[in-house]
Amino acid sequence: xxxxxxxxxxFFFGNTVxxxxxxxxxxxxxxxxxxxNEIQVSKGIFAIAFKEIGNEDNIIIINGDEIFxxxxxxxxxxxxxxxxxxxxxxxSLDDSIVVRNEFKSIVDGSTYSLDVKDDGDDKIxxxxxxxxxxxxxxxxxxxxxxxxxxNLLIDLVEPANVTRTMKEYGLEKIKVLRGVEDIxxxxxxxxxxxxxxxxxxxxxxxxxxxxxxxxxxxxMIKILLDQKFxxxxxxxxxxxxxxxxxxxxxxKVEHDSGIVFLPDGRKYVLVVLSKELxxxxxxxxxxxxxxxxxxxxxxx
Numbered sequence: 001x002x003x004x005x006x007x008x009x010x011f012f013f014g015n016t017v018x019x020x021x022x023x024x025x026x027x028x029x030x031x032x033x034x035x036x037n038e039i040q041v042s043k044g045i046f047a048i049a050f051k052e053i054g055n056e057d058n059i060i061i062i063n064g065d066e067i068f069x070x071x072x073x074x075x076x077x078x079x080x081x082x083x084x085x086x087x088x089x090x091x092s093l094d095d096s097i098v099v100r101n102e103f104k105s106i107v108d109g110s111t112y113s114l115d116v117k118d119d120g121d122d123k124i125x126x127x128x129x130x131x132x133x134x135x136x137x138x139x140x141x142x143x144x145x146x147x148x149x150x151n152l153l154i155d156l157v158e159p160a161n162v163t164r165t166m167k168e169y170g171l172e173k174i175k176v177l178r179g180v181e182d183i184x185x186x187x188x189x190x191x192x193x194x195x196x197x198x199x200x201x202x203x204x205x206x207x208x209x210x211x212x213x214x215x216x217x218x219x220m221i222k223i224l225l226d227q228k229f230x231x232x233x234x235x236x237x238x239x240x241x242x243x244x245x246x247x248x249x250x251x252k253v254e255h256d257s258g259i260v261f262l263p264d265g266r267k268y269v270l271v272v273l274s275k276e277l278x279x280x281x282x283x284x285x286x287x288x289x290x291x292x293x294x295x296x297x298x299x300x
Contacts, residue, residue: 021093030096030297032060035060035062036172042274046062046063046272047068047196052268053204053269061196063177066190066273067194067195068275070175071192071270074174075145075150076203076246077163077171077176078141078162078176079220080165081155084165085156097134099131101143106292114147118147121149124149134153138223142223151171152181153209154179159178161181162176162295169201170201171201172197173198175193177192178191194255197236199257200270200296203269207267224246227243227258229247230243232272233287233288237291241261243258250279251280253274253277254276254284256272260291264298266298272291
């Protein structure tokens with residue numbers, strides 16, 4: 001009787017960890033079919049890029065070169081550029097800059113400010129006029145998706161440099177043109193853009209220490225592991241699976257992108273982008289289900 005109770009508890013615990021039962025997926029073609037079915041029943045346009053690090057055969061790309069509004073996924077390229085400029089000695093990550101809430105539109109140079117209500121980080125607004133370390137701004141930009149920290153860093157490193165660095169690593173379709181909430185630019189279609197394929201390549205470079213240097217990659221992964229928004233890729237994964245990732249979300253758009261670390265030492269990159277969603281919450285759920293399907297395949 002005691003053993004029976006233990007088995008029941010283990011079964012219950014296993015299901016509550018992931019929120020969904022395990023789906024048996026025996027091969028890559030079956031996985032791709034299930035992923036395609038998942039996005040077909042969802043209202044919106046999706047792109048998926050999955051690759052197991054160190055296993056070139058385990059890769060699936062669906063709509064990999066489709067262009068998407070980057071939303072907050074562009075904050076990962078910005079982080080890379082901040083680390084790059086610190087390496088070449090333009091500044092130290094321990095240097096501090098003054099927090100301000102006034103930025104210039106790329107359209108005509110007119111000023112605009114961010115609204116704390118639209119930001120994932122409200123604490124930084126209490127620091128306006130004070131100094132904050134560049135490293136801490138990077139941490140805020142990634143972990144709580146601080147728009148104010150992002151704009152301060154984009155002004156620091158300049159968006160053209162972010163795009164140029166991405167191109168130097170072969171990531172031709174990641175374009176960072178401007179900061180967050182530049183409405184005049186948005187209305188003219190001047191947006192930051194990404195593709196699932198290029199974001200996958202970027203995270204693979206980070207995961208394999210092939211961008212900048214090993215120390216920077218390790219530090220960036222450490223920051224990405226502290227991500228506070230975990231209702232997409234990590235949602236249905238067990239707690240012993242770690243995800244170093246950056247999300248993105250605006251009206252009708254939901255993204256997630258990052259590196260998944262399995263307990264057995266394997267790791268893989270997963271990027272899921274979406275647009276033209278009828279319901280953002282349903283978009284998040286689709287991303288979570290896609291993530292779970294890939295995880296189930298890998299532990300088959």
